[in-house]
Amino acid sequence: MAYCTLQDIRDVLPKNITIGNSSIPTVQAAAANSITIPTANKYIYFATQFIDSRLAQIYFTPLMKIKKVTVDLINNMLPSSTDVMVEDNSGFFVGGTVMLQDDNGSEYAIVGDIPENFPIAGKLAKNFNHLTLTTTTTNAYDAGSHGRVHLLIYPDPIPLMTARLACALMFDKLFIADQHPDVSNYGKSLRNMTTIDMNAILSGQLRLEGQEFCSRRFVRTQLLDAVKLALEGITLDQGKEG
Numbered sequence: 001m002a003y004c005t006l007q008d009i010r011d012v013l014p015k016n017i018t019i020g021n022s023s024i025p026t027v028q029a030a031a032a033n034s035i036t037i038p039t040a041n042k043y044i045y046f047a048t049q050f051i052d053s054r055l056a057q058i059y060f061t062p063l064m065k066i067k068k069v070t071v072d073l074i075n076n077m078l079p080s081s082t083d084v085m086v087e088d089n090s091g092f093f094v095g096g097t098v099m100l101q102d103d104n105g106s107e108y109a110i111v112g113d114i115p116e117n118f119p120i121a122g123k124l125a126k127n128f129n130h131l132t133l134t135t136t137t138t139n140a141y142d143a144g145s146h147g148r149v150h151l152l153i154y155p156d157p158i159p160l161m162t163a164r165l166a167c168a169l170m171f172d173k174l175f176i177a178d179q180h181p182d183v184s185n186y187g188k189s190l191r192n193m194t195t196i197d198m199n200a201i202l203s204g205q206l207r208l209e210g211q212e213f214c215s216r217r218f219v220r221t222q223l224l225d226a227v228k229l230a231l232e233g234i235t236l237d238q239g240k241e242g
Contacts, residue, residue: 007095
């Protein structure tokens with residue numbers, strides 16, 4: 001269970017810091033510190049655990065993914081395909097989890113690329129319909145058999161919160177010995193932004209779409225006329241680092 005992806009982490013990190021085979025240059029040392037993919041996944045898990053522990057006061061955890069976008073297939077897909085043609089690709093993003101579905105079955109995949117342009121009739125044209133998957137599909141999908149593509153994500157702002165907190169934890173781990181004040185301040189800023197968003201959720205100013213409340217015991221909150229959406233005494237700046 002992870003509330004963000006490696007791509008979310010890459011989007012939050014500065015451009016000179018990458019995850020994978022590349023390394024992280026430091027200011028004072030010629031040797032570089034590297035963040036491996038297993039290490040990044042570990043800190044995503046740590047951040048997810050922290051968020052679950054706070055949200056459990058109001059929501060059932062772990063949180064559930066929701067179908068944020070649903071669009072129709074406009075072209076049939078054969079097995080071992082990577083190109084998906086939909087009626088509108090504007091709601092999708094690189095690294096997002098999608099479910100391919102028709103009347104005969106379904107499978108999950110990851111969006112690897114959304115080309116800016118795509119060849120149509122031998123000419124490059126603006127791409128409004130194509131998605132490229134990271135791996136080939138197992139099944140065939142028929143656009144005429146209710147073929148659809150669903151984008152599955154955790155509700156906003158959970159992915160961004162998780163990515164910010166995971167990045168802050170990585171900075172603390174990798175750079176504390178070097179005593180870089182700029183890096184420390186950056187990690188602090190990420191934690192403070194996460195804290196503000198968390199407080200907004202706990203105070204009821206933000207509601208997590210598609211999630212079930214657990215603030216009343218033994219009763220499903222959907223059956224009640226008045227649902228307690230917030231904890232008392234929570235302010236946006238509560239818990240921020242100075």
